[in-house]
Amino acid sequence: MGDESEIIDPNVAFGAVMRRLREFQKIGLRLFAERLHVNFVHLARWERGERPVPSEMVPVIDEIYGANGVLITLHKIFDQMDSVLRMSDFRRISGSKIGWDACDQNGEGDMERRAVIQLLTALGAGTVLPIDSLETLRSGFGRALGAADGDSLEDWERIAYEHACSIGPLPPTDLIGPLAVDIADLRQVMERHSDLERRGFQRVGAQLAAIMAMALHETGDLWQARRWWRTARSAADSSSDLDLSVWVRGRQAQIECYQPDATVLPLALEAERLANGRPSVGLAEARIAQAKAAHFTAVAMSHGRESATRPAEVLARFDELGSSLPHEAVREKAAIWGWPEERHMGSRVVLGLVLGDDSVYPEIVNRNPEYGPGSGGARRRALNELQKGTCMIKAGEVEQGLNGAATALSSLPVPHRTTAVMWWADQILKSSPQQAQDLDATRELRALTAGPKSA
Numbered sequence: 215m216g217d218e219s220e221i222i223d224p225n226v227a228f229g230a231v232m233r234r235l236r237e238f239q240k241i242g243l244r245l246f247a248e249r250l251h252v253n254f255v256h257l258a259r260w261e262r263g264e265r266p267v268p269s270e271m272v273p274v275i276d277e278i279y280g281a282n283g284v285l286i287t288l289h290k291i292f293d294q295m296d297s298v299l300r301m302s303d304f305r306r307i308s309g310s311k312i313g314w315d316a317c318d319q320n321g322e323g324d325m326e327r328r329a330v331i332q333l334l335t336a337l338g339a340g341t342v343l344p345i346d347s348l349e350t351l352r353s354g355f356g357r358a359l360g361a362a363d364g365d366s367l368e369d370w371e372r373i374a375y376e377h378a379c380s381i382g383p384l385p386p387t388d389l390i391g392p393l394a395v396d397i398a399d400l401r402q403v404m405e406r407h408s409d410l411e412r413r414g415f416q417r418v419g420a421q422l423a424a425i426m427a428m429a430l431h432e433t434g435d436l437w438q439a440r441r442w443w444r445t446a447r448s449a450a451d452s453s454s455d456l457d458l459s460v461w462v463r464g465r466q467a468q469i470e471c472y473q474p475d476a477t478v479l480p481l482a483l484e485a486e487r488l489a490n491g492r493p494s495v496g497l498a499e500a501r502i503a504q505a506k507a508a509h510f511t512a513v514a515m516s517h518g519r520e521s522a523t524r525p526a527e528v529l530a531r532f533d534e535l536g537s538s539l540p541h542e543a544v545r546e547k548a549a550i551w552g553w554p555e556e557r558h559m560g561s562r563v564v565l566g567l568v569l570g571d572d573s574v575y576p577e578i579v580n581r582n583p584e585y586g587p588g589s590g591g592a593r594r595r596a597l598n599e600l601q602k603g604t605c606m607i608k609a610g611e612v613e614q615g616l617n618g619a620a621t622a623l624s625s626l627p628v629p630h631r632t633t634a635v636m637w638w639a640d641q642i643l644k645s646s647p648q649q650a651q652d653l654d655a656t657r658e659l660r661a662l663t664a665g666p667k668s669a
Contacts (some may be wrong), residue, residue, distance in 0.1 A: 216589035216598075225263040225264070225265070225266050225267075226262075227263070227264030227288070227489040227552060228263070228267060228285070228288055228289060229260055229261040229262055229263040229267075230261075230263070230290060230660045231281075231284065231285060232261050232267075232275065232279060232285065233261040235279045235280065235281055235284075235285075236261075236279060239280065241280075243257060243258055243261070243282055246278065246279070246286060249278050250271070250274060250275065250278055252271075258350050263603065266303045268288065268366075269289070272285055272286055272289045274489070276464065284379070294351055297630075303542070315450065335452050347424060348554060364407065365403055365407075367411075367414040367415060367418070370400060370403070370415060370418045371414075371418060373396055373422075374421040374425075375497065377389065377392075377393055377396070377421075377422060377425045378421065378425060378548075378550045378551060379548040379549050379550075379560075380550035381425050381428055381429060381510055381550050381595070382550065382593075383591070383593075384631075385627070385629030385630050386428075386429035386430070386432040386433050386629075386632060387429075388629070388631055388664070389425075389429045390426065390429050390430065390433075393422060393425060393426050393429065394426070395424050396422060397419070397423070397426065400415060400418065400419055400422065401419075404416070404419070405413060407610045413452070413453050413454060413642065414453070416449045416450075416452045416453040417449075417450070417453035417458060419449040419453075420446050420447075420449035420450035420453060420455075420462060420474060421446075421458070421551075423442050423443075423445040423446035423449055424442070424443070424446040424450075424461075424465060425550070426442045427439045427440070427442035427443040427446055427466065428465070428469060428550070430442060431469055431470070431633055432632035432633050433632070433633070434633055435472070436470075439624050443462070443466045446462045447462050447463065447466075448464075450462045456489075456492075457492075457495075457496060457646060458496075459496075460485045460488045460492075460494055460496030460497055460500070461485075461494065461495055461496030461499065461551060462481070462496070462500070463481050463484050463485035463488070463496065463500065464481075464482065464495075464496035464499030464500035464503065465495060465496065465499050465505075465550075466481055467479075467481040467482040467485065467499065467500055467503035467507070468482075468499040468500070468503040468506075470503075470505045471506040471507045471510070472506075472633075472634070472637045478507045479503075479504065479507045479508070479511075480502060481500075481503070482500040482501075482503040482504045482507065482626040483500075483504070485499070485500035486500050487502075491541050493535055493538040493540065493589050494539070494540070494543070495537065495539065495543050495551055495552070495553045495657055497552060498535055498536065498539065498558075498561075500530070501531070501532060501535060502532070502561060502565055505528045505532075505565060505569065506565070506568055506569075509568060509569050509570075525566055525569040525571035526567070526571065526573075528569060529565065529566055529569075532561075532562060532565065533562065536553070536558040536562075539553050562574075563577050563578050563581075564578075564601060567601060567604060572608065573619055574605075575605040575608065575609055578598075578601050578602055578605045579605050579606065581598070592625070592626055592630060593630040593632070593635065595622065596622040596623060596625075596635055597634065597635060597638060598628040599618050599621070600617070600618060600619050600622060600623070600635070600638035600639055600641075600642060601638060602618060603615035603616065603619035603622075603642050604619075604638065604641055604642055605617045606618070606647060607642065607645050607650075608645075612646060612647060612650045613650070613653060613655065614652060615642070616642065616646060616653060616655035616659065617655045618657055619639065619642045619655070619659055620656075620658040620659045620662070623639050623659065623662045623663075624633070624658065624662060632645065636663060639659060639662065639663050640663055642659060643656070643659060643660060643663065647659065
């Protein structure tokens with residue numbers, strides 16, 4: 215790695231990132247040139263590394279290419295390599311080439327140098343950019359500039375909110391990397407603040423840890439997810455935000471109640487105790503978890519027969535709580551901690567379906583919600599179709615329900631085949647009668663549930 219023959223051309227590297235980003239979007243060079251208001255010949259030369267990209271164009275290119283700051287970061291790194299890598303006798307100019315010399319004494323330059331090599335290796339191979347390598351360079355660049363950015367609580371609340379809006383639309387595997395980077399940054403920020411100031415950052419940390427736990431759970435990594443849930447509970451309690459403490463526990467219980475064990479009901483009851491009757495989204499989550507966990511336990515104890523749960527009473531209490539939630543929770547439509555009317559109604563009918571209330575079947579079968587653009591909408595659509603299929607099978611329309619479920623799951627990209635999606639697919643198979651086991655749709659669905667999942 216320290217060999218003087220090791221040569222890096224920053225223009226070629228920067229252009230390669232630009233090209234990969236454009237090709238990923240499957241958009242031609244001329245169209246991007248039009249969007250940038252430059253001649254496509256100039257853009258082609260930038261992508262090939264034949265000409266350096268003018269500094270004033272980098273932010274514009276970053277936005278048009280949808281790079282989310284990656285191009286800005288790389289351009290600064292290559293433009294101020296001496297400061298970032300902190301190496302003695304680093305720069306040796308040979309044409310437009312930059313050579314590597316010895317590392318600095320404290321090893322930071324060595325880490326950053328390896329990060330650049332890893333990054334450029336990934337670019338040359340056309341693989342995904344290694345986020346840890348890019349983050350090493352970004353943090354090194356910040357240290358070189360003496361920057362103490364990122365200390366604004368308002369900025370960190372915005373970051374947490376963005377992740378809370380992404381947990382639904384994005385595949386969980388796409389969220390975990392960027393989320394880990396932000397959590398690492400937040401830890402450093404918290405070390406620079408007094409105990410009084412830390413509470414706001416602890417609240418943000420609890421939110422980020424809970425979102426990480428949700429993402430890991432959806433990939434099937436339940437062990438890691440629970441470790442992050444513990445961190446989220448601890449941070450929420452340290453922040454003295456009671457509603458957040460209730461939400462973290464209620465959310466965990468609600469998510470984990472589909473794989474019920476001895477921890478689910480105590481978590482939900484603890485959320486109920488902390489809430490002390492105060493309406494909140496966390497309390498709504500906890501009530502759902504309590505009802506489902508009690509139902510699953512009763513079914514298991516009755517050896518598969520329906521439990522004696524009274525769905526109408528459960529749903530009536532759930533509606534009463536929903537009507538008393540704070541206005542800010544009802545108004546929030548995008549973040550995971552919001553509870554708009556459509557989410558309440560969706561949660562209500564799914565709860566009824568789980569509890570065996572056949573009065574919700576028509577509502578589920580006939581609903582046609584707005585899914586929105588992108589692959590995140592595809593996951594919501596698949597979940598809806600799987601729930602419809604469950605209703606149809608229970609209502610006797612077995613083949614139609616199985617066909618719809620198999621079509622929905624087969625068309626869903628593998629990264630979106632999350633724990634929740636696969637649980638519903640498994641319920642379809644379990645609820646199918648014996649005479650349906652040889653149907654083509656049943657075989658297809660069985661193969662899909664045994665195949666690749668989000669991981």
